Amino acid sequence: MRDIIDVELKARSVELGKCKTDMLVVGHFSDVGGLDRICKSLDGKLAGAIEHVIKLGDFKGKAGTSALVYGGGRIAAKRVLIVGLGEKKKATIDTVRKAAAQAAKKAVAVKVKRLSVALHGAFGGKYDLTMVSRAMAEGIYFGSYRYDEFVTVEEDGRHDSLKVEFIDSDSVKTKKLTKGLLDGAIIGSAQSYARTLANRPGNVITPAVLASAARALARSKKSLTCSVMDEKQLLAEGMGGILAVGSGSVNKPRFIVLRYKGGGAGAVTVGLVGKAITFDSGGISIKPAAKMEEMKLDKSGGIAVLGTMKAVAELGVAVNVYGIIPSAENLPSGSSYRPGDIITTFGGKTVEVQNTDAEGRMILCDGLSYAVKQKCDIIIDIATLTGACKVALGQYMAGLMGNDDGLIKQLQNAAKQSGEEVWPLPSGDDYAKEMKSNIADLKNIGNKWGGACTAAAFLRQFVDDKKWAHLDIAGVEMFEKATEFTSEGSSGFGVRLLTSYLLNMAGSK
Ligand code: BES
Ligand code: ZN
Ligand code: ZN
Numbered sequence: 001m002r003d004i005i006d007v008e009l010k011a012r013s014v015e016l017g018k019c020k021t022d023m024l025v026v027g028h029f030s031d032v033g034g035l036d037r038i039c040k041s042l043d044g045k046l047a048g049a050i051e052h053v054i055k056l057g058d059f060k061g062k063a064g065t066s067a068l069v070y071g072g073g074r075i076a077a078k079r080v081l082i083v084g085l086g087e088k089k090k091a092t093i094d095t096v097r098k099a100a101a102q103a104a105k106k107a108v109a110v111k112v113k114r115l116s117v118a119l120h121g122a123f124g125g126k127y128d129l130t131m132v133s134r135a136m137a138e139g140i141y142f143g144s145y146r147y148d149e150f151v152t153v154e155e156d157g158r159h160d161s162l163k164v165e166f167i168d169s170d171s172v173k174t175k176k177l178t179k180g181l182l183d184g185a186i187i188g189s190a191q192s193y194a195r196t197l198a199n200r201p202g203n204v205i206t207p208a209v210l211a212s213a214a215r216a217l218a219r220s221k222k223s224l225t226c227s228v229m230d231e232k233q234l235l236a237e238g239m240g241g242i243l244a245v246g247s248g249s250v251n252k253p254r255f256i257v258l259r260y261k262g263g264g265a266g267a268v269t270v271g272l273v274g275k276a277i278t279f280d281s282g283g284i285s286i287k288p289a290a291k292m293e294e295m296k297l298d299k300s301g302g303i304a305v306l307g308t309m310k311a312v313a314e315l316g317v318a319v320n321v322y323g324i325i326p327s328a329e330n331l332p333s334g335s336s337y338r339p340g341d342i343i344t345t346f347g348g349k350t351v352e353v354q355n356t357d358a359e360g361r362m363i364l365c366d367g368l369s370y371a372v373k374q375k376c377d378i379i380i381d382i383a384t385l386t387g388a389c390k391v392a393l394g395q396y397m398a399g400l401m402g403n404d405d406g407l408i409k410q411l412q413n414a415a416k417q418s419g420e421e422v423w424p425l426p427s428g429d430d431y432a433k434e435m436k437s438n439i440a441d442l443k444n445i446g447n448k449w450g451g452a453c454t455a456a457a458f459l460r461q462f463v464d465d466k467k468w469a470h471l472d473i474a475g476v477e478m479f480e481k482a483t484e485f486t487s488e489g490s491s492g493f494g495v496r497l498l499t500s501y502l503l504n505m506a507g508s509k
């Protein structure tokens with residue numbers, strides 16, 4: 001088994017024309033006539049080669065497109081990659097992130113060893129350069145990521161590492177680039193860590209193996225501690241939800257709790273609760289066979305929490321955070337929970353199971369009650385919870401529900417910054433009413449309609465009076481196919497969003 005591509009990042013002061021590198025990267029907007037100052041000076045040295053590509057119409061600067069120009073010895077760089085940035089008036093911080101991702105993906109495909117990036121130049125002073133650099137670094141990790149640890153016979157091969165530098169001729173700017181890239185590298189590598197864990201299949205990652213990964217993470221960070229409850233302890237604690245879901249598999253459930261102490265006395269404590277179903281077959285209410293293999297990614301919410309805890313610990317963010325990860329495997333067998341069962345959850349509420357495939361909420365309710373018991377001031381859960389959310393929002397945005405407008409706003413801001421987008425959905429009383437059972441406090445499914453909202457309304461019953469938000473990431477947890485920006489498989493969605501949220505929260509104190 002081999003490691004994912006290792007990224008090395010730094011910033012350097014050098015003139016573009018003198019930068020000795022395998023691939024030099026610059027950006028170009030589609031609606032800006034002529035080249036910007038940086039490209040122009042480079043183009044002068046290239047005898048107008050960039051201008052030529054644009055004039056020919058081979059490259060129009062559209063987002064997601066790029067063109068390669070060869071240096072031919074006229075500049076120190078072997079190649080120049082011009083990346084399309086789309087319309088300047090539509091540009092956001094995510095434009096630069098995606099452009100960097102595209103460049104990194106290309107660099108891996110072309111097998112360059114050394115990549116020199118000057119994408120920030122096209123944005124002038126529109127954004128704080130430190131933030132641009134952070135986004136570029138995140139993009140470099142995102143774009144260079146490939147999941148191939150089990151591929152033993154490969155025709156094409158790839159390098160084990162990619163050396164990347166952010167370059168500028170101005171040393172003041174290089175300093176800002178360095179500052180931003182340090183944070184971006186932490187966040188980017190935490191996301192890649194999450195993607196690899198999520199991409200590993202159900203025969204490799206069981207709840208116990210996931211718990212070992214969490215323990216190993218905590219061992220490597222001074223500010224992180226980890227405790228794990230096994231089946232016996234779950235029984236003693238009365239965690240009926242997670243026990244029911246895990247009852248059908250020989251891979252027994254685990255309740256993983258990571259704790260990060262970064263805030264001083266009186267600091268706010270945030271509880272992150274992530275669904276980690278290592279494989280969701282649906283259980284006795286079994287799913288159809290088509291695409292069932294994608295359900296190895298049903299642990300993505302829990303792993304996003306794990307990745308966020310890694311980032312937050314490495315960044316030294318000044319908040320206190322609980323990472324709460326209930327993990328189970330949902331399989332049918334003679335010992336499985338069944339439709340009709342009535343389960344007593346950790347918080348004491350009883351739930352009538354009407355569909356064993358609505359298992360995410362059965363483990364999350366125990367996780368949420370646990371967060372309340374730990375006195376978390378703010379609780380955010382993240383889960384591949386409903387196919388209905390994927391139907392409603394597609395594969396570009398996560399559903400965002402909650403009981404506090406301020407918290408929703410903060411998450412929307414973090415989404416904008418991080419480029420992991422969210423869209424608000426309701427989960428109020430009308431939806432909650434549907435989740436009432438005649439023979440228990442709640443049932444685990446609603447009627448046919450609004451499944452993402454009724455699922456959230458179910459979760460809402462377990463957070464008492466705490467500020468709470470719910471991210472339904474079904475649909476955004478994976479890429480079905482490779483895109484211009486990254487490879488197929490887990491997207492690591494949530495790591496950037498939650499880390500941005502926590503960084504903002506620490507900054508606003
Ligand atoms: N893990 C699934 C949700 C899901 C679907 C995630 C597609 C990613 C892509 C979840 O456990 C599930 O099966 N939900 C059911 C709920 C239903 C039985 C009320 C669903 O969405 O069909
Ligand atoms: Zn399910
Ligand atoms: Zn599921």
